[in-house]
Amino acid sequence: MILSISSIALELHADLAADSPYSRALERDLPRRLARLSPWGRFCRPVKLLLVDNSIELKLLAPRASLLDLRGLAWNDAVWLLRPERWPAPPDPGEWVTLVLHELAHILWFQRSTSPERAPAYAPTWFREGLAVVAAEGLPPATGRRYLADDAVESAAYSDDAGIADLGGVVYAVAAQLFAAWWQQHGTRPYASLCRELRAGRGFSAAFLLACEVDDRAFVAAEAARWRAEARTQ
Numbered sequence: 469m470i471l472s473i474s475s476i477a478l479e480l481h482a483d484l485a486a487d488s489p490y491s492r493a494l495e496r497d498l499p500r501r502l503a504r505l506s507p508w509g510r511f512c513r514p515v516k517l518l519l520v521d522n523s524i525e526l527k528l529l530a531p532r533a534s535l536l537d538l539r540g541l542a543w544n545d546a547v548w549l550l551r552p553e554r555w556p557a558p559p560d561p562g563e564w565v566t567l568v569l570h571e572l573a574h575i576l577w578f579q580r581s582t583s584p585e586r587a588p589a590y591a592p593t594w595f596r597e598g599l600a601v602v603a604a605e606g607l608p609p610a611t612g613r614r615y616l617a618d619d620a621v622e623s624a625a626y627s628d629d630a631g632i633a634d635l636g637g638v639v640y641a642v643a644a645q646l647f648a649a650w651w652q653q654h655g656t657r658p659y660a661s662l663c664r665e666l667r668a669g670r671g672f673s674a675a676f677l678l679a680c681e682v683d684d685r686a687f688v689a690a691e692a693a694r695w696r697a698e699a700r701t702q
């Protein structure tokens with residue numbers, strides 16, 4: 469199936485049977501839900517959506533060795549997903565569309581922040597996963613911060629695959645809260661200049677400092693301190 473969504477310039481080529489509930493959910497819900505991605509730009513190249521039959525195959529496609537039990541992977545204008553019927557507990561179609569949206573948000577970020585001849589620019593876990601979670605699921609409720617204030621926010625924010633495998637959902641919850649806070653404090657213009665600096669070949673920390681006038685680790689530490697202070701007064 470080919471899905472063309474003009475509002476965000478997405479042309480999605482998916483190898484899904486047209487009669488599957490998952491392709492019906494994609495056709496029905498994705499165009500509307502993709503409108504949520506528009507604050508973060510438009511796609512500049514078509515995206516392929518490919519399904520694989522088992523998680524080992526998915527791991528082999530990952531650009532780096534991964535310890536995670538992967539369901540989806542975004543890389544080089546393509547999204548690879550574990551065929552939903554092969555999940556240990558098959559997702560409901562809505563949950564599956566959320567995963568598609570999450571992976572498409574990664575692709576959108578790659579397309580915006582990387583010039584075609586470069587490998588996708590590195591972004592720390594909190595920014596990369598935070599953008600994808602917020603894009604796919606919306607801004608997290610601020611009340612969620614109080615449950616995260618006791619966790620090691622800084623280490624979750626910069627955790628590698630091993631850390632994500634170890635801490636699980638906390639990493640994504642921390643990432644979403646940090647990204648939401650960053651977006652609310654900085655927003656469109658710093659986002660555009662961050663992308664521009666990355667496309668010019670700067671590393672994430674240097675680009676972030678130029679775009680937001682704050683060091684990225686200092687931003688994360690200040691947020692973590694704010695959450696702890698909030699939790700103490702509640």
Ligand SMILES: [Zn+2]
Nearest residue numbers: 570574597600
């Ligand atoms: Zn992700």
